[in-house]
Amino acid sequence: MENPDSPKIAVTSVGRRGHGKATLADVARRAGVTTMTVSRMLREPHRVSDETGERIRQALADTGYSPNKQAGVLASGRSAIVAAIIPNVANSIFAETVQGLSDVLQPAGLELLLASTNYSLEREEEQLRAVMGWAPAALVVTGLRHTDGAMALLRQAQASGTPVIEIWEKDPAEVEFIQIGFNHRSVGQTMAQHLLECGHTDLVYVDSGVEEDFRAHERGEGFAATAERAGATVRIIRAERGEPMAAGRKALLGLDPAQLPHGMAFANDHLAAGAWLQAQEAGIHVPTDLALLGFGDFPIAGQLGGGISTMAAPRYDIGQNAGLKILSDLDLKPLCNGVSNSLKPTLIMRNTTRLPPKSS
Template sequence: MTETARKRRGLGRSTVFDVAKLAETSAITISRYFKQPERVSQEVRERIRKAIDELGYIRNEAAGGLASTQGRIVGAIVPSVSNSIFAETIQGLSTTLSQHNYQLLLATHDYSSETEEKIVKAFLGWLPRALVLTGATHSPATEALLAGLKIPVIETWDIQADRPYPQIGFSHIATGREMTQYLYAQGYRRIVYVASSISSDFRARQRAQGYEESMRELGLAPQIVQSLQGAPLDAGEQAFSEQMARAERPDALFFANDNMAAGAIYQAARMGIRVPEDCAIAGFGDFPASEKITPGLTTIRVPRYEIGRLAALAILQRLGELPADQATAQPAPLAYELIVRASA
């Protein structure tokens, strides 16, 4: 890699002229490569592609478009918008930013680190004023991209030590510990944690870690199982059926999220198994349906809208839109709440 490439790689600062020079062609040809690639020969296209990769060139997608919002864009990346948890965080972000005439550019990565990296690169082409990420675990390539940015980066939904970015979130390990300790206090001893079917859901894995730590401290053997079903309701149903088929049934199931726990409650009704008398069920997230199902679901409520609102305020303060005393990223984890209902 050339010295120029090393300086510019991942920073989004290389220009079309840098690419043209390295590819030994013209800026007009580079423009044609993006807009009309069929008019560029295969040999020249390959040279341009290699130059783009070496320089870490990011095309300015904002040029010539979005004139009314150019310079007022904040990029946000979440795992999913189908989950009400993240939908409320997005609402908190969007509502707060729009009050100061900033627009939210949103994308989802479906729990894929590789997709997150591609989205970050694509977002940088729109010249955002800030980026909001979900969680504090990213691929090495994404970490390298972020490290070179000169714009605010906020991490949400997690709190991890030694991160270089402000964090708006809470400890998932602590939530796992608290639910486990609650179930123990209620007299349950054969407590099984049912993990998310999404292996790259790092925050669910942290809750499992909290469960495991607490079980060992209480002198109990932790048991972590995982359903192979993709859809959360189906995963919960399958996991419940499998656990009830064991010779020694668990007396409590702690699910990675409320949708899985709801699936288990529905399956228990179909099987004629009483909740919580025969088996207690607990979840995480306090989804809208959690208090409406029968029995109501014991769960952990987290400040999902507040996470988005505080992230937006932290950005606005760093962009000079607010006085410093009105918004700062929280140095301590945000509060969450154990919600006790009839299921456990």
């Protein structure tokens, strides 16, 4: 005898609208549930039983249903999209930040819309103007420098209640939006201080060849100021724009072999890795003849010659904390005690720098 409480499973073909797309009602009929249950499953899957959830997932796969995101925008005034604009998609330093964001947002039903500026402020403004049309739930931009037009868009978004977060940088003197990152001049100061503590008084900072890489330039400014205050000789040279390891090689090649500095710091680990490879070919002993210090703690920095000393940036943590702040501001998750707006890089000393022995 049929159980009257058992779900009715439709076995007829799925009905379609004139445009051919499966509807929420199609999924509900296939799964033998109400459209409200399907909607709940899509928004809050934890509120649906495992057995019902499995039937709905199968019905979603069978029908090829996808939610009408534009309808959601019209109903709530805000989409389930978080727009993140970063300088470079290919750079692992930003890729891990994006992963941190995604790992926090996706379980809450938010998805990333990602754009890359290639370090162009004008391109950032264009991208902001484009993504605003999608009524994003939040905006994440990289750094504190923006065009006047981009600032107007960011202010407009914030005034309308959309969280705006600037990542990878922090400056108490320029607080208009939420900042999750660190002060790059302070990082440059730490880099110079480490080489000074190693006993080096003739220093070089190899800056990024990308003119718009303001954060790398700020690290160089902090580096030079600290070295000069200590009475050391310091030079800043600009790496060639292009493949960074090749640019790091050329930076070392461009120095007079008879007047090598005691220590070199680099805007990133790839530049430092190129210089390390060139030093090996030129017979320059690291760190005895030349100390090398990078930034970023890229995977390659831990593999060459026992490792390149570096400043480890909290790449993933920046994205994770930005995601948690977004959830808190959207009332999707309580602000947890682990969220920090200020995340400091850590000095990792490996085989390319060496502190002098302590006197007994």
